Amino acid sequence: MRTAYTADQIRAAEHELMARLPEGTLMQRAASGLAAACAAMLGKVYGSRVTLLVGSGDNGGDALYAGALLARRGARVEAVLAGGRTHEAGLEAFLLAGGRTAGDGAAGAEAVERADLIVDGLVGIGASGPLREPYWGLARAANAAAAPTVAVDVPSGVDASSGRVEGAAVEAALTVTMGARKTGLLVDPGAALAGEVELVDIGLGPYLPDPDVVGLTGADVAALLPRPAAESDKYRRGVVGVVAGSDQYTGAAVLAVGGALLAGAGMVRYAGPGEPVAQVRAHWPEAVVTELERPSLDGVGRVQAWVVGPGLGTGDWAREMLAQVLASDVPVLVDADGLTLVARERDLLGREAPVLVTPHAGELSRLTGAGREEIEADRLRHARDAAADLGVTVLLKGSTTVVAEPDRPVRVNGTGTAWLATGGTGDVLSGVAGALLAQGLGCYDAGSCAAYLHGLAGRIASSGAPLHAAGVAAAVPAAIRELTSRSS
Numbered sequence: 001m002r003t004a005y006t007a008d009q010i011r012a013a014e015h016e017l018m019a020r021l022p023e024g025t026l027m028q029r030a031a032s033g034l035a036a037a038c039a040a041m042l043g044k045v046y047g048s049r050v051t052l053l054v055g056s057g058d059n060g061g062d063a064l065y066a067g068a069l070l071a072r073r074g075a076r077v078e079a080v081l082a083g084g085r086t087h088e089a090g091l092e093a094f095l096l097a098g099g100r101t102a103g104d105g106a107a108g109a110e111a112v113e114r115a116d117l118i119v120d121g122l123v124g125i126g127a128s129g130p131l132r133e134p135y136w137g138l139a140r141a142a143n144a145a146a147a148p149t150v151a152v153d154v155p156s157g158v159d160a161s162s163g164r165v166e167g168a169a170v171e172a173a174l175t176v177t178m179g180a181r182k183t184g185l186l187v188d189p190g191a192a193l194a195g196e197v198e199l200v201d202i203g204l205g206p207y208l209p210d211p212d213v214v215g216l217t218g219a220d221v222a223a224l225l226p227r228p229a230a231e232s233d234k235y236r237r238g239v240v241g242v243v244a245g246s247d248q249y250t251g252a253a254v255l256a257v258g259g260a261l262l263a264g265a266g267m268v269r270y271a272g273p274g275e276p277v278a279q280v281r282a283h284w285p286e287a288v289v290t291e292l293e294r295p296s297l298d299g300v301g302r303v304q305a306w307v308v309g310p311g312l313g314t315g316d317w318a319r320e321m322l323a324q325v326l327a328s329d330v331p332v333l334v335d336a337d338g339l340t341l342v343a344r345e346r347d348l349l350g351r352e353a354p355v356l357v358t359p360h361a362g363e364l365s366r367l368t369g370a371g372r373e374e375i376e377a378d379r380l381r382h383a384r385d386a387a388a389d390l391g392v393t394v395l396l397k398g399s400t401t402v403v404a405e406p407d408r409p410v411r412v413n414g415t416g417t418a419w420l421a422t423g424g425t426g427d428v429l430s431g432v433a434g435a436l437l438a439q440g441l442g443c444y445d446a447g448s449c450a451a452y453l454h455g456l457a458g459r460i461a462s463s464g465a466p467l468h469a470a471g472v473a474a475a476v477p478a479a480i481r482e483l484t485s486r487s488s
């Protein structure tokens with residue numbers, strides 16, 4: 001499990017640890033980890049050119065101490081001193097080791113341009129608000145330079161506690177983060193700017209509280225995934241009911257049923273009108289299909305979880321089907337058109353059994369009234385607020401998919417690929433999550449494992465090229481195989 005923390009949580013833990021150690025110990029630990037990561041990236045340290053961007057706080061101090069270590073190994077290290085003041089002891093050590101300084105003007109810009117490696121020590125967890133000048137200009141110069149940038153703790157300009165970026169931010173190839181991961185390194189847009197993330201252990205572990213967010217690893221997902229036992233039969237392995245698709249949108253039904261079948265459901269029951277029924281029958285002879293003359297679940301049979309909404313439409317038929325599904329006593333996943341209906345009629349969500357909603361930012365915007373762009377910029381907060389407000393589990397889809405449930409750390413997923421942003425992939429995700437719900441996982445685990453599997457299936461289906469939703473569904477077994485073989 002990858003854990004991450006807000007700036008306040010880290011600061012409190014550092015405070016406790018620092019009180020037990022001689023002054024400067026933590027920064028020395030941080031700097032030696034940082035210098036080692038820079039050396040590994042350079043390959044050959046001797047004779048290389050390293051340019052440090054040094055802000056006025058301890059983040060700059062880390063950079064200066066690491067610069068001193070690199071200078072002692074023969075690197076030509078220049079420090080661009082950007083703040084009104086500079087970490088005194090760090091600067092002294094740096095100069096003593098043979099480092100040189102440049103101002104933040106033309107000399108600094110040249111030092112950035114000619115570097116083999118840039119170290120971003122402008123701001124870390126002490127940052128507030130968008131980068132101010134001259135930091136802003138230096139961040140942009142670093143991004144424009146040919147050399148890769150190693151960010152100290154967080155890429156400057158990324159809010160450590162949310163991943164939010166206002167204005168300019170450093171685009172790092174590697175972020176060397178001190179003591180514990182920061183939330184903003186796991187959530188886009190911050191995650192995308194952080195590059196690889198390397199954690200330097202400074203001994204903070206025993207002082208950390210419960211994490212703010214967590215990211216499941218492949219081994220975590222493999223351990224959570226239900227596996228059929230010798231005595232399993234199709235009913236005990238979980239029956240998923242799918243209410244999706246309409247005479248107009250038949251594909252959503254095919255994709256959601258496919259996602260559920262290929263994610264290991266024991267059986268999938270599909271109920272809908274004539275057109276999607278014909279399509280589901282043609283694609284998935286294994287599904288048990290009921291053609292409906294009127295919007296009613298009578299005679300459809302028992303299921304352990306429902307998936308409702310993709311391609312369903314938003315008219316009277318759809319509304320009635322949604323209401324009947326939600327009136328059942330099993331877990332329900334609501335997606336797509338189902339969310340539009342719920343946005344109109346929130347009372348539909350008032351039920352005892354668990355609900356997992358799977359909106360993208362636009363659908364969440366309809367549900368909560370917050371602006372779509374505002375949601376994209378601060379995915380964590382909006383997913384959390386919606387979960388608390390609606391009393392359900394929220395899986396917010398997007399470049400970083402996040403799963404929020406009241407009183408639990410938000411789970412973030414980083415397995416996706418930008419190629420997944422194409423029609424129909426969300427229908428597959430709802431089927432996959434439905435299969436996990438039917439097999440007995442709670443909404444929190446089902447949502448986060450489904451996001452992981454779906455992202456991995458997307459990578460397998462894509463291999464760096466465009467993919468299509470049916471291909472993602474087809475790759476789900478390969479994703480499960482990859483996870484379970486790695487962990488066995």
Ligand SMILES: NC(=O)C1=CN([C@@H]2O[C@H](COP(=O)(O)OP(=O)(O)OC[C@H]3O[C@@H](n4cnc5c(N)ncnc54)[C@H](O)[C@@H]3O)[C@@H](O)[C@H]2O)[C@@H](O)CC1
Nearest residue numbers: 026030056057058059123124125126127128130131132153
């Ligand atoms: N406290 C410790 O013992 C340790 C701290 N560490 C490092 O120290 C960092 C935190 O240091 P600080 O608390 O000094 O804070 P930072 O160095 O992150 O930044 C604070 C400084 O930046 C300025 N600043 C804030 N927002 C700005 C903005 N938007 N534009 C321009 N300037 C801005 C402030 O005026 C202040 O001088 C961590 O991120 C980490 O790199 C590590 O060395 C581990 C140990």
Ligand SMILES: [K+]
Nearest residue numbers: 120123152156
């Ligand atoms: K930084």
